[in-house]
Amino acid sequence: xxxxxxxxxxxxxxxxxxxxxxxxxxxxxxxxxxxxxxxxxxxxxxxxxxxxxxxxxxxxxxxxxxxxxxxxxxxxxxxxxxxxxxxxxxxxxxxxxxxxxxxxxxxxxxxxxxxxxxxxxxxxxxxxxxxxxxxxxxxxxxxxxxx
Numbered sequence: 001x002x003x004x005x006x007x008x009x010x011x012x013x014x015x016x017x018x019x020x021x022x023x024x025x026x027x028x029x030x031x032x033x034x035x036x037x038x039x040x041x042x043x044x045x046x047x048x049x050x051x052x053x054x055x056x057x058x059x060x061x062x063x064x065x066x067x068x069x070x071x072x073x074x075x076x077x078x079x080x081x082x083x084x085x086x087x088x089x090x091x092x093x094x095x096x097x098x099x100x101x102x103x104x105x106x107x108x109x110x111x112x113x114x115x116x117x118x119x120x121x122x123x124x125x126x127x128x129x130x131x132x133x134x135x136x137x138x139x140x141x142x143x144x145x146x147x
Contacts, residue, residue: 032091033117037076037084042121044072045094045110061118063097063109093117 017026032038046061064072070081085108088094093114099105110118 029091032087033121035084037073037080038088039121039124040073040076041069041081041084041088041108042093042110042114042118043125044069045108045114046118046122061110061115063107066106066108069108088114 018024019026019030033042045064066081066085069085070076070078073081076084085094085096089096089108091113092111094108095111097107097109099107
């Protein structure tokens, strides 16, 4: 095993990302993917189309039209959905395909990079849904002690 000089070690450590460091650029990426709309869009792009309340929408990643995403993501404004989709496209997590129909059809699909994040987002969504009652009970207990 070759030895490294101090300068080589410093150069190597600069090339590695560490989100615990304040100046690490990966923190901005964590900010982006921690956003609720990003999480829900990435989770939705893997749904199988059964979007009933309480239904698990797990499935293989697939393409969805803007209008499908808008209907599925209750409460998202047109502006917020558009901003979220543009940011995800810029980061290379989704692709946007425009089909020249009347009216124009726009579809979004996960890229390979987006697919690599998809399962984690679905897991996070499922965890939140599964444990919400526990969290609410803990909040009530905590709030009653603090009063």
